[in-house]
Amino acid sequence: MEGFSNLCGKVAAVLFIIANVYFPAKQIARRFTVWTKETADFFRVYLVLHGVLNTIAFCALILHGHYAEEHNYVLQASFILTVFLILQGLIMQYKLAPGVQRQMRILHTQQALFFVWVALIIIGHAIA
Numbered sequence: 001m002e003g004f005s006n007l008c009g010k011v012a013a014v015l016f017i018i019a020n021v022y023f024p025a026k027q028i029a030r031r032f033t034v035w036t037k038e039t040a041d042f043f044r045v046y047l048v049l050h051g052v053l054n055t056i057a058f059c060a061l062i063l064h065g066h067y068a069e070e071h072n073y074v075l076q077a078s079f080i081l082t083v084f085l086i087l088q089g090l091i092m093q094y095k096l097a098p099g100v101q102r103q104m105r106i107l108h109t110q111q112a113l114f115f116v117w118v119a120l121i122i123i124g125h126a127i128a
């Protein structure tokens with residue numbers, strides 16, 4: 001099943017990248033371009049894609065981790081953080097917990113959290 005795990009890992013990686021380029025792309029557009037109605041519309045559609053692709057990538061990630069032969073604490077930490085990000089995203093997008101929408105948004109959109117997530121994935125795979 002190692003081959004299947006690797007395939008799922010590649011699918012998850014590609015989908016996570018496409019889904020989360022949303023964040024740096026929006027930062028760059030805000031800083032270096034004029035924020036037109038077209039730009040706002042583009043990022044509104046991209047935000048929907050961000051949610052859908054991250055959720056599909058997460059399913060591939062579960063299979064990747066389940067069938068992988070090697071594990072370590074850094075990869076396990078990155079998985080737990082991914083679960084938190086996905087849950088926060090789903091709660092926000094579908095307003096599953098109206099009382100904590102604001103807190104979820106603050107947590108989910110932390111730049112530091114995003115960079116810690118990326119760092120854990122890279123370091124975890126480098127030492128595996």
Ligand code: HEM
Nearest residue numbers: 023026051054055082085086089090092093105108109114
């Ligand atoms: C590992 C998975 C995920 C990561 C790393 C991630 C990361 C991020 C980041 C960094 C932002 C901030 C973008 C900005 O400031 O413009 C953001 C925004 C957002 N994400 Fe995610 N996200 C993930 C999964 C999801 C999922 C699964 C959903 C929904 C189903 C989702 C829904 C949203 C929404 C609605 C926003 C906009 C929040 C707002 O500005 O009001 N995210 N995400």
